[in-house]
Amino acid sequence: MATILIHGGRIIDPASGTDATGDILIREDRVEQLSLDEPLPRDADTLVNAEGCIVTPGLVDPHVHLREPSIGQAHRETIAIGAAAAAAGGFTTVCSMPNTNPPPDTPDRVRDLVHRGNQTRGSRVFPVACGTIGRSGEVPTDVAGLIEAGAMGISDDGDGVADDEVMATILKRVAEADTCFMQHCQDPAMTVGAAMNAGALALRLGLGEWPPAAETSMIERDVRLNAGPGARYHAQHLSCASSVDAIRAARAAGQPVTAEASPHHLLLTEAACDGYNTVAKVNPPLRTEADIEAIKIGIAEGVITMLATDQAPHPPQAKATDFASAAFGMVSIECALPLYKRALIDGGVIDWPRMIAMMTTEPAALTGLHRLGIGRLEAGGLADVTLIDPTLEWTIDASAFLSTGRNCPFEGWTVSGRAIGTIVAGTPRWMLPGDRLEAPVACQPSRH
Numbered sequence: 001m002a003t004i005l006i007h008g009g010r011i012i013d014p015a016s017g018t019d020a021t022g023d024i025l026i027r028e029d030r031v032e033q034l035s036l037d038e039p040l041p042r043d044a045d046t047l048v049n050a051e052g053c054i055v056t057p058g059l060v061d062p063h064v065h066l067r068e069p070s071i072g073q074a075h076r077e078t079i080a081i082g083a084a085a086a087a088a089g090g091f092t093t094v095c096s097m098p099n100t101n102p103p104p105d106t107p108d109r110v111r112d113l114v115h116r117g118n119q120t121r122g123s124r125v126f127p128v129a130c131g132t133i134g135r136s137g138e139v140p141t142d143v144a145g146l147i148e149a150g151a152m153g154i155s156d157d158g159d160g161v162a163d164d165e166v167m168a169t170i171l172k173r174v175a176e177a178d179t180c181f182m183q184h185c186q187d188p189a190m191t192v193g194a195a196m197n198a199g200a201l202a203l204r205l206g207l208g209e210w211p212p213a214a215e216t217s218m219i220e221r222d223v224r225l226n227a228g229p230g231a232r233y234h235a236q237h238l239s240c241a242s243s244v245d246a247i248r249a250a251r252a253a254g255q256p257v258t259a260e261a262s263p264h265h266l267l268l269t270e271a272a273c274d275g276y277n278t279v280a281k282v283n284p285p286l287r288t289e290a291d292i293e294a295i296k297i298g299i300a301e302g303v304i305t306m307l308a309t310d311q312a313p314h315p316p317q318a319k320a321t322d323f324a325s326a327a328f329g330m331v332s333i334e335c336a337l338p339l340y341k342r343a344l345i346d347g348g349v350i351d352w353p354r355m356i357a358m359m360t361t362e363p364a365a366l367t368g369l370h371r372l373g374i375g376r377l378e379a380g381g382l383a384d385v386t387l388i389d390p391t392l393e394w395t396i397d398a399s400a401f402l403s404t405g406r407n408c409p410f411e412g413w414t415v416s417g418r419a420i421g422t423i424v425a426g427t428p429r430w431m432l433p434g435d436r437l438e439a440p441v442a443c444q445p446s447r448h
């Protein structure tokens with residue numbers, strides 16, 4: 001039986017409130033022992049020296065795009081590649097969004113995705129299924145059937161559900177199924193032809209303007225509709241100050257409403273779009289310094305409780321065109337951890353334990369993954385573990401990403417902090433080459 005001893009690390013487990021130096025012994029797919037007092041005997045098949053490192057429950061990204069199936073589309077990304085990229089970023093679990101072709105709008109399609117996800121050798125993959133048939137916003141799906149088939153949430157991500165009556169029905173079904181709805185908050189009527197944040201820069205560049213209200217108005221509408229059902233409602237990728245206010249008000253009113261922040265909305269402004277830089281084109285768009293500040297305040301106050309990359313790989317030709325025609329989306333899952341650290345820890349917004357909670361317990365509770373033991377680290381529990389070197393300096397090089405996506409706006413940034421080991425069910429799925437391993441471990445980064 002394979003054993004791994006991770007010794008001398010700073011163990012942070014937000015679920016139990018642990019933040020102390022200790023050792024973890026993994027046997028097969030379980031954490032056999034977690035010792036904060038006595039060092040464990042150094043007799044495992046694999047020894048990992050975690051001194052100076054942070055050892056956490058496996059990180060969870062509740063919002064990624066894995067581009068499979070992609071019938072008739074140019075995507076080269078697959079579930080296996082996306083899962084390998086996630087593991088290289090320190091994530092042991094990702095939730096895949098339903099804007100694929102075909103989309104997961106039936107239980108059979110969800111079962112197919114669960115099956116495909118189980119074949120990967122990267123992170124765990126759990127599908128989020130459609131709120132409406134074909135993601136067309138018109139006919140609500142069989143939410144209970146989709147959850148029964150293995151979906152961990154419901155969303156039409158890529159599009160918001162605009163119709164009030166349809167949305168009301170979805171929220172009711174989501175509440176009944178005890179799952180969550182993840183809304184891509186975008187009023188389509190307010191964003192026709194929109195390409196970037198509304199304002200002086202968009203006017204100068206002659207690009208379609210995307211007002212913050214297109215996002216915030218949908219959150220406010222949803223909160224009104226959810227007053228009765230009380231579903232777990234989650235606003236994806238918050239981009240602007242007014243949306244933070246809307247979430248704050250909903251939570252103050254007692255609704256089970258949550259929201260997520262993405263690396264790019266914490267670190268980049270609309271200025272990145274200048275010169276028609278298509279890599280900076282994202283949905284919702286990059287905003288202003290004031291919006292970044294508001295999102296950080298929302299995180300510091302506990303209004304925004306999750307971090308999500310919105311990993312969105314595109315083939316080069318989707319970005320190598322004029323700004324108005326270019327695809328929306330960015331990749332950052334392989335460098336998200338130091339980006340979050342830069343924005344939130346180095347920025348003095350929150351500390352490591354809170355940031356880890358935003359990447360473990362919080363998304364696990366939203367999606368119900370905590371019921372599978374995901375998002376916490378305890379003796380007898382699942383051996384999903386992430387090792388983080390919090391001070392390792394490195395330069396982001398998108399050409400080295402396992403993902404096929406090269407559309408990374410953080411290319412060339414020198415950052416500090418990195419996931420150096422990702423263990424899923426007791427198996428190392430990613431290990432940064434280095435001297436931390438004191439006995440050989442059979443693990444190579446792999447796309448397959």
Ligand SMILES: [Zn+2]
Nearest residue numbers: 157158184236
């Ligand atoms: Zn979205």
